[in-house]
Amino acid sequence: MTGDGKAAGTGSPQAGAPEAAPLDAAEELARRLGAHLDGELTDADAAAVEAQLFADPAARALYRGLKADQAALSAELNAATNRPAPDLLAVIDRAFAARAAPRPAARRRWWPQAAAAAAILVVALGGAGWWAEYRIGTAMHRLEARQETVRGEIQAALSRALETQVSGATIAWAGDGISGEVTPIRTYRSASGDWCREYLRSTRMQDREVSVRGLACRNAEGAWVTVKAAPDGAHDGKALSGQGPASRDGAAGHTEL
């Protein structure tokens, strides 16, 4: 194998001028999402990332991918660590013995202790990996809890608007770190006789905004259930009427967070 420029580059890790280059947009996103996974963000920054995840499906996909990669990485290295070890404990004991060479007593009964140490290896091994997992778990729980809250707030505002507002009348609502508006735009009866209303809603977290055009129908219990929803924006707008892509799948795909 002949060397290439890369091999030479690996020899001088500290020299790396390319590394000093600022992160590009994709790398910056990976940095932010990774820091959220690592539990390294302040509450304010974590909330900003959550707002971004809320608004940006690509960021959500990346976040899930990063999390999966990290779990795969831990599994890979942990599995490889299970292979038989050379006698590293003997190495350690010899080195300690050499350090204590002038004192013959230092050679006394190290085997029982090596055995005791071996017994706690299993406990020690999982430790750090578990902690990394735990941090991710915490980040995900935080996200999921936030997600639940956001869904609940949106649904409450939507139900209130559809139940009480005439078409064209907008109601605004606000929750913790989130706000939005809902406007019913059209009302009709479905074939099965239920009342259905088209609506526009927009929701803001921090500086992020998501606009959705949806259709909800009032079920027998009087609850408004969204049957179609799709992003409604200059870049991503899709007509809701007709059998466009705004099916139930489209709605699920766009569910916040």
Next chain:
Amino acid sequence: MGSRVAAMHDDEALRLEMAALVPRLRRFALGLTRAADQADDLVQATCERAIRSLGGFTPGTRLDSWMYRIMQNLHRNALRDHAVRMRHAEQAGAAGEPRLDGAGAAAARSDLRTVGAALDRLDPEQRAALVLVGVEGFSYQEAAEILDVPIGTVTSRLARARLRLRAALGDAEDPA
């Protein structure tokens, strides 16, 4: 006399703690070297160096961080020495040695879409940052101290490592 007895007790405690760290040291070494035999050589060299330099360890601080730092320095020096030898070998027209940074292992592996293969192909510095934070669970600050770089360098390396891993594994990702 009393202080000598205390020192012996300290040695006993450190020896047990170090022995308990061996599995984690092996895991990190494998993350750095990507080759099992090199990894265990590195763990051995790290333990020997650490025990010889115990005077440089501050009691009450984390033994693991200190040893990871020794390991990372030993590995970095090994990579540098290896690169120098490679250049000399090239200048002499020789075929050169196998690569130490895992690229050889990656090329030899048939399935390039495994996480192991993707890890092989990361730059060693990026891999070290990713394994320290993502697998070993160190904070960014701790990782920066172990790697002896500014914290911003750790975050940059992490971001780039993660993106490259994602690019390598993304398509193979099981959607379930």
